[in-house]
Amino acid sequence: MKMLIARRRVDWLQILVGMGALALVPFLLPLQAQETDSSDADEAELEEEEVQETDEPEVADQGREEVLVVTGSRLVRDEYTSIAPLQIIDSETSREAGLIDAADVIQESTQASGEQIDLTFNGYVLDDGPGASTANLRGLGAARTLILINGRRLAPAGVEGAPSNPDLNLLMPGSVVQRYEVLADGASAVYGSDAIAGVVNVILREDFDGFEFDVFYDLNQHSKIGSTTYTMSWGYNFDRGFMGFGSSVQDVPETTLDDVAFRSNCDRHVERDQSGAIRQKDMFFPTVYKMRWDDCRLGLITSRVSMGAPLYSIYPTPGFTNVGIPGWSDSTYPVPVGIHVLDGDGDGYADFSFRDFDLNGRTGHRSYYPEVKRNNFMAYGEYTMLGDLNLTPFFEVQWARRAIFADSGEPQLFPDVPANNPFNFCNPQAEGGIDCIQTLIDGSAAIFSLPEVREAFLSRWSFLDPIPGGSCDQFFAPFGLTCAEWWLAPVGWYPGMPLQMVPIVSVNGDRNTVDTEVTQSRYVVGASLNLPFMDGIGSLNGWSGQVEAVITRSLGKSSRLGIRGDRLNYALGWYNAAGIPCLADATAPIGFQTRYELTPDVTDGCVPVDMFDPGLYRVGAGVVGDFATKAERDYLFDSRDFDTEINQSLVTAFMSGAMFDLPNGTVIGSYGFEWREDEIVSLPDDVARDGLFFGFFVDYGA
Known part of the structure; x- marks a missing residue:
């Protein structure tokens, strides 16, 4: 009798302590439905989507039936009683469809909609840095989509800036995946704002049959370039547990735009007219500008010089001129x-x-799909101990690496060149320079004699005939101006005046490539158990619990090559009033061009740069040019490097089970808590931090 009384006292003590702790949960652990970059983040986790397969006993005339039990939100339900829309993607089925990578499987699921960031996004500024692949459910964005592995949160990974989303390129090897569960229902009340769009839960295999080795070769039908993926898995199942290992190696060669046959060497022009017909030839420029045109659309125009109004841009035409400026x-x-x-x-x-000066179709070396090298490894297992608690310790060890090289094509380079720069051909005081304004005035007089130009003037001002010696010249003669000089006067031009110019060119190898490498290590340890002492207390039944700790570390590096804006402005002569390259004095104008700080890294080794060298102005296929000398290139080019480290520590404990019955079913409850600490150290070099690349964004890191 004493033993029975003592035992019942222990049961009631456990019950009181448990219920007291549960009652305090709502007050101690309020849910957070927002993103945070603080080092400590306490999150109350009540629910999590998870699916398990169980086998029902044999039923007559039905054979062996497999039932998917949805334990989403930590609440055990089958697929029929779960109110959340759930999509199950079997790994074997996805392999038969040619989808090996987890990123491809998730991004091509029916619930994935909207813009899916993948490896084809070259040259864009992405939230998680270059080379990232993220999941976007219901078109609400990657920041609103939660990624889980066996029901446990996956930490962010990436490089540059402050990455906040998991990288699908760093998931486990596909050989250890049993299925993918896509919950297309908001779970923000449980996980916070990163689960508004839904949850993707990757469930790992638990059954192994020795060693498995697979080789997958994917040949692109358009480029005829193939990628190879090697996967390996090995595991051992014993009476009360299992242990599994998996690894994969993927090598994807770069596919350039020139490799893709359907491009037809350029981005084609496509438009729909008012009748609904599809046009594939641009009619605007051939009709309005009377230009010869092909089937390509107009892209970025380079190899030109902007003079400002009234001519705006002039183009190189060696041996010919129609405005009076030679060439x-x-x-x-x-x-x-x-x-x-x-x-x-x-x-x-x-x-x-x-x-003739369009970049479209002239940068075929751009990456249509970048060069990718990926390595993944994972080891995991569990063991159920004897006893009523069914205590089951488990572990996971995961390591992944991705290295990506991408070429987004050379952009435009358009620095301001001082009017008195010694290489400026519109600087009359420079060697070889000309008086461009007087030349334009003389050329305008000849243009004014053309019938269509004369008609345009007279239709606007009937008393101003622009022909030489006409009424327009006579009208402005008392002011000391000819008709052509009056026409140019509103922009403040006068003969003998040097002009500030803006060359618009593209330079080979400038800001077009990026090398990234990201590795991620993840360690999980924990245990699950049954809580039989809860059964029979009122209507409580079938309660179980789990506690786990997860540590994740991600390291990312990126590097780019490009022209530095501070060095270019210094080499063009902006830091003195005389426009002398590589000289700084107190006469330097205050403005946009002199906003950079002149450090020894800028002034040492400066080389005058000629932005009007013919090598920068090419026509046709070779429209991307280069500087006249190697010394200019060596001085202007630099690397933009970034190191990003992300650490996440996570401790979670929860319990769930049946609470009581209602006429329409059983009410299931779950209680728990989660402690999470996120740390990010994203360190840019001075080129990235200060935005020293020409026309490139500033990234302060985190």
């Missing part, structure tokens, strides 16, 4: 009404076409 021409000339297309040879077409 340079424009497509149109400004007139009071409409535009006048310059056709010097009278063939009915403009003297050149924008397509």
Whole structure:
């Protein structure tokens, strides 16, 4: 009798302590439905989507039936009683469809909608850095989609900035995945704002049959370039547990735009007219500008010089000019009404076409799909001990690495060049320079004699005939101006004045490539157990619990090559009033061009840069140019490097089970807590931190 009384006292003590702790949970652990970058984040976790397979006993005329038990939200339900929309993707089925990588399986699921960030996003500024692949459910974004492995949160990974989302490229080997569960229902009340869109839970295999080795070869039908994936798995099942190992190695060669046959060497023009017909040839530039055109759309125009109004840009035409500046021409000339297309040879077409200087179709070395090398390893297992508690310790060890090289193509380079720069051909005081303003005035007089230009003037001002000696010249003669000088006067130009120029070129190897490497290590240890002492207390039944600790560390590195804006401005002469390259004095103008700090890294080894060298201005297939000398290139180019480390520590404990019955079913409850600490150290070099690349963004890291 004493033993029975003592035992019942222990049971009631456990019950009181347990219920007291549960009653305090809502007050001690409020849910957080927002993202946080603090080092400590306490999160109350009540629910988590998870699916397990169990076998029902044999039933007559039905054979052996497998039932998916949905333990989503930590609440055990079958697929029929779960109110949340759930998609189950079997790994074997996905392999038969040719989807080996977890990233491909998740991003091509029916619940994934909206923009899916993958390895084809080259040249974009991404939240998780270059080379990241993220999941986006219901079009709400990766920041609102939670990724779990065996019901446990996956930590962020990436490089540059402050990555906040898991990288699907760093998931486990596909050979150890049993299925993917996609919960397309908001779970923000449980996990916070990163689960508003839904949850993706990757369930690992628990049954092994010795050693398995697979080789997958994927040949692209358009590029004829193949990728190879090697996967390995080994495991051992024993009476009360299992242990499994898996590894994968993937090598994906780079596919460039030139390798893809369906591109037809450029991005094609496509438009729909008012009748619904599809047009694949641009009609605007051939009709309005009278330019010869192909089937490509207009991209970025380079190999030109912007002079400002009224001509705006002039283009290199060696041995020919239609504006008076030797070797340079424009497509149109400004007139009071409409535009006048310059056709010097009278063939009915403009003297050149924008397509001659267009980057579209001339950067075929760009990555259509980057070069990718991936390695993944995972070991995990569990063992159920004897006893009523069914205490089951478990562990997971995961390591993954991705190395990616991508080429996004050379962008435009368009620095301001001082008017008195010694290489500026519109600087009359420079060696070889000319008086561009007087040249334009003289050229305008000849253009004003053309019938269509004269008609445009007279239709606007009937009393101003622009022909030499006409009423326009007579009208402005008392002011000491000719008609052409008056036409240029509103922009503040006068003969003998040097012009500030903006060359617009593309330089080989400038800001177009990025090398990234990211590794992630993840360690999980914990135990699950039954709580039989809860059974029979009122209507409580079938309670179980789990406690786990997860430590994750991610290391990322990235490197880019490009032209530094501070060195370029210093080499162009912006740091002194005389426009002398590589010289700084107190006469330097205050403005956008002199915003950079002149450190020894800028001033030492400076080389004057000629932004008007013919090597930078090419026509046709070779429109991407280069500097005149290797010394200029060596001085201007630098690397932009970034190191990012992300650490996450996570401790979770919860218990769940049946609470009481209602007419329509059993009410299931779950209680628990989660402690999480996130730490990010994202360190840019001075080029990234201060935005020293020309036209490139500033990244302070985190």
